[in-house]
Amino acid sequence: MVTDELAMLRPLFGRDRARETILLVAHRAIDRGGAVLVTGEAGLGKTSLLADIAQRLEGWTVLRVSADSFESDLAYATVETLVRGLAALRAADGSAVGAIRPPAPEDDALTVGRLLLDAIDGLTGPVCLIVDDAQWVDEPSARALRFVVRRLSDRGFLFTAASRPQPNSVSALFDDLAATSVNHARIDLSPLTVSDTQELAEHLLGHAISRRTASRLTEATQGSPLLLSVLLGRLRDTFEQALHPAGWDLPDTAIMPLASAISAALEGADPSVRTAAEFVAVLRDPLPAPVVGTIAARLGAKVDLPGAVTRGLVLGRPRDGVLWVEPAHALLADALSAELTVERRVAIHRVAAEVLDGHRALRHRVEAADTADPRLVDELLGAALAAADQGHAEQAMSYARSAMHLATDGELERALIELGLLAMRFRLHEQILDLRPAIEALPASPTRDAVLLELRTLSRDVPGALELALRLEATPAVTPDERAIRTHVAEALPKVLMAMGDFGGVLDHLETGRVHIAECPLPEEVADPALRWLAEPDEHLVRLLGWALNSAAHARRPDLFAPLTAELDELLAHHESPAAVDALVARSRVFILGGDVERARADLARANELVRVFPSSWTAGFARTIYAHILFLVGEWDESVTLADTAVALALDETDLSCWPIALWTSSLVRAGRGGAESVAERLRSAAKADPRITGSYDGDLPFLARAELARALGRPEEQLQAAADAEAAATRASTLGWLTYRVDALAALGRAADARAAYERCAAPGLWRPYYGSLRWLEGRVLEAEGEHAAAVDAYRSAAQESRFPFPEAVAALDAGRLLTSGPTAAGGAEEAEALLEGAAATFRRLGASTYLARAAQLLDAIRSSEAGAADGERVEDPLASLTTRERQVAHALAAGMTNKEIAERLYVSVTTVNFHVRNILAKLGMRSRRELRTLAIPRRRPARGDRPVKS
Template identity: 25%
Template structure:
């Protein structure tokens, strides 16, 4: 079976055995033994990632499995997929024996001329670059499937370009069943975009194997293996101190020591290491090797380092002016010295550190000159221009104008391929390092504003756009375009009010650009983004946007405005929204713009969730996910998962939801403090993630954590002016405080939410707040004060098609009627609310309405009250709502209703079901026994009992031992 070349050529300085990696190798073997599997092998440079993978590939376990290895380069074209293509080239013999039959694989033929004769015929080119890219991705998946069972290794993925990262994310979703993928990644090399996709792969999250430096005993073992003799502890300790336990550095140091001392004497001479200063050991070693070459070879090798990690011999000959024979001799000398190794028929620097040390040995003035000559050589070569490499070399040559031109061209190419993140990085470099002239700077900034919204460079782009707007005299149209881009970036990063204000300021400047004006006004029509604009203002903006779209004559702008109109109507529960949404989903203009199509579906899905239209939300989520996947719109992956989590929360599918939210919450870098002073430490999506987490905690406990989480969301969203989820967070906090017996706190939170509702003018968003405030006032005997508020709510929502709001209105009216002793009328309204919630699929709200009805009926002696409470208890049990379980059990106890056992309906424990020992302790504590008495009865230490009691209180969401009697009997593990 084909096996890719090892990353580092084996030499006498390498240990014959793998040291200190037994557990990691076992993990790796287990992963590839059970495909499909994804593994990230992570660690700093030289720590042994490639060695570990090499040991795996050499194991007898893989004797019948193909093994392909590809190497990522430091410099990449926007979409080269070069490491994958390198791996496929190694499969030539296998493809010759068994050619793939899937015709889509023909899309790879132009990219793999070496094996094209074994592939299906090339396919006709597609006019749509994104479709072509997607077809290449599908072809690669099909070829991997054909070659399976297969272990695919891609080395140094931290250097992978955006296209390769995108393919890996695609592969994580569509991984063949008999494929194992292993990526080696350098820690500290910055964020790895594919990490999130690997964490959420359908086959299961990728395993991460982190390699740490060796410990002193392991360095001793490694040195003993390399030197083939026992190494005294003193030598090993000195070696560890000088090398930091990095295996590669240990090997390099031990390679050079025989030059100073006979090998047999080395173990007894720890002083031999004294001259090797830390942390420059490796630099000294490799510079020594470099100096061992003849003068001409040194010059050629230094030029090779400027050309790149894998220098092209033709380019190198042109840069140095040397002939092919002299170039070949110099590279052979460097390979013999261990500075290079053979790679894919050519030479490559043996390690990134080897390249870096040789590169840095070039004098600065010579380095700039060599970069310029390399750029000129690349320019004069035939074929497509390697724009990324040209930009790199011109930048380091100090040729600012040529660097900016090539960086902009590379960005344009990346944008044409849908690779916004790569485009944004090129544009950032051009703006930050190139210092282009004013007109060019503005043009680049406009492109950056567009690319950064969908790329990964929002944080860096914001200050650049702000500085341009503050210092550059711009014509109105350009100033408006920059403000619009800046506003979108700020909103995307969580600074809702600041972003909204920027877009508002852009509107006058865009008067003569109706297309952009229509889009800016459509953005201002979105009601959920800012707290201090009334719905009527959003409606006016939407009308203005329609007029601008009409003036522009652009179909895309017209569609964008209709999307905004649908969202505006949807958030108010207007039935007309669904007619407009259905029309748009059938509109070819929207369907031909897959990114806009996907964004619209996800925005509408969120709006449907806001009003309680869960089935519509599920349908829109599915279409948004499918469209985003087809368009390979990777930036939306997080939004898709967020909306999916929100839908699952609303539908009561809570299993594993906490872990999903934790994973989602880990991808929100902080936004630096901009000049407007409204920075948020959360990206916009993080608001919703934290709200969901807080709402889940409010039902599952512990209460303190839920209160803190919701309070955090309130504080941040209030500061940045984001109306959603401010109102919802305050409402959820109000309900939580009410269950904790803090009626005054609950009333205060609900009142604050209603102030936001009135300012916004959308009572559909305020119905739950009205119910919370009504309950709070009822708890303190001031129910009558809620009457006018409930009437105001009824007038505000009218006949809105919003199940959540309508059910809250019915419940609030029921509370008022019950306070007036109209018990039967109150029950009828509450039953109607319960029915509406059930029909909508809002399981948690349905359970709370059932609990309320059961409690009311028990309190007035109705025979079915206990059964209704029991039904509510089982619903909470299925959800895992432990705090609600604790509360309803107290209610049942106080009303003389027997608690059924077991009651949880087989739900997963979520880590909150008591163990047998905890149950014993809880029962005794509930009967009034002290910790000392429990300890004596169960033959435990007092400290152990205290630990059990604390665990019981935490799991059950109880604030003190006094609440335990209401909680017994309790479920036990294994019930």
């Protein structure tokens, strides 16, 4: 930035430390990303601070977007503003290669996030995204921004938001970033102090004022920089008349409440300027100046919008050659509106509803409405249903909420019920949990009970939910509407029974559920339009079969599994929906418990494809989480950690929060295998903060397995044994008993042969063992080694190393075999075989990034080679990627596999620019000049040995 530009910056008072903090984070963010959250009440200068920062970021591309309270319930309203800004930037620098597609309301957050990533990729240099008035960001935009910001956080990128202090989706996004990055700052703007007021007054007036005067000014304006500026400007003449700058006393007329201070600031202004400010304050929404003029003209009012802009009462921005106006500040608008009579405000809203159209017109009708207007309630509920049929969930919920607020006692029941049905339809129950007492108080009816059933289930009131579900199932269903509701209950009741652990009850209900689903009416037969979406028999049957499969496994009913699977497969062959995701996830759990990891993987792979299209599935979070666990088991660690981290980022956006701690556990597994003590501890701590009542039923061993694996990776058998003991104490029926593997291994490592043998015998019980973390042959080898039977142990290790389903435990078995072959009684004549086994293990460890295990293999190989005559000096098997971060390893492996940067970006859910950034870092760290050199790392290399033969890796 040039000196002249800096000189034009408006001075900030009382904000030096805040400015320095943000600029420091920005400086660090060039290399590693950063985030800043500025909070403070209205009028404390958040916008001014961010504007100051934006002008000081020399060499940065700054994207600024201000959320709008009037559009906070419009899906992707904030994103649309950002897209317009991106398009303007790209057009200005000539880099535009085509129009940026604005988001459609029916788009899911991942799709919109990818659109923004692609658009930001067209910008050069570091990028700063500033979100002002973040408390008004609509929820879909917040989800898309969460997706984008997390995937840009490790490049030259600074995310800065300004918000009022109350919790909101953007402040939650900042907390998420702060938990994973050291380069962040939260700045809470407090009111200006008396000293700050003195400095501001001296700047505006050109002379000093006394501390007492400053105290009275600060009190009158509540320390608001905005109001202080307005008030000082109005009182300039009285200051100039003072005999001494410090002798001025605040006139009694200036000691007034906040709103009155604004009113006083307007005194002396032309009436048309004041009227313009009042109209803009009431309309609140950014509007073209001619439209505001038309509304004013219909009310016989004269407005001077340019004059209001000049006085700083209205903010004006040109757009496509037309001046658009909006309030200069929310607090100013509130104060101005409050000074108008109710009749005047209602008149403005009423005319605005006539002049405007669509959503904005309806919103002004709501503001102007008499709460006893049943026609408007009907119109809002109709608009809600129409928006729902178009897939505009957030807009539909907003209309229904407004209808509820406007409804009289006679209409309130309908409004509450339809709002509840919308929440059921779109899995947005979290938006109506606060309404549960009101819905509980309504007269019982099938529709009310269906809404309440899901609210009770999600509120963990399982007994209450069961009572409702049984009553609904037992009540005769005569009309098509009642049959549609009963169809829904047919698959909702099993969820309640599973939450109670009554899996036999689910199976007892199965045939009754089938009958009720078979009696489902056609949508056109349902009289109530708000219920027609329930008339989807295939959707309910698919879910019912999924719940039944899961229950059959828990109830030890293998006779049911094959016919249910065949029936579900037939349905899924031509059925893609949220229910298909739920059924596939439910069945995959059964496959995992039964040891059929390949079929589980196939189901989860399909479920994850469907989740992209149907993110409102009950089990969307579990689809990502369990699949990440499967990928860990089958040795695809880079893919596993990527998907697990995505699950963590999105889990809290799910209606069902129960997968969030499980996603954190899964996210820690790969890091444990790689020896990442800090990152494992951080994730386990975060998961431990979750309410234990929300934790889902998937393998509860995972946090203990992560602890045990980390201890083994770091060579700490005592800690490994303790983690196994803790796992046993907390084990449930959903446990895969993987902790038994770590117990046997730890006991053997500690030389406790008898205890290891007893633990092994427990594992070897018929039908118990799942070889996810180690085969029985390897465990037998561990026990034999502890007992001193080295030759037998080597045979067991050899056998375990030749299996092919789980690369990591097989590499550990090969490592143990190679270790025994190079030491003790079995060492003689075993060097060649040991070298082959160790090189195979090293290749697997290198691919997985298991650096501590790789170091052990390398040390043993060094010992072998140093003992061979004429061995090459210093030849080692090292991890060539040891210096890279986890994300850089993912990119490096993808590059080595020949993937393009665009393919890598799609695979890792990041932008192409981020991939470019990582590629540069990777080549620099490895001392390479091209991608071609990096690809050679994909080929396991070793010195040819005598009688060389292929080594299985």
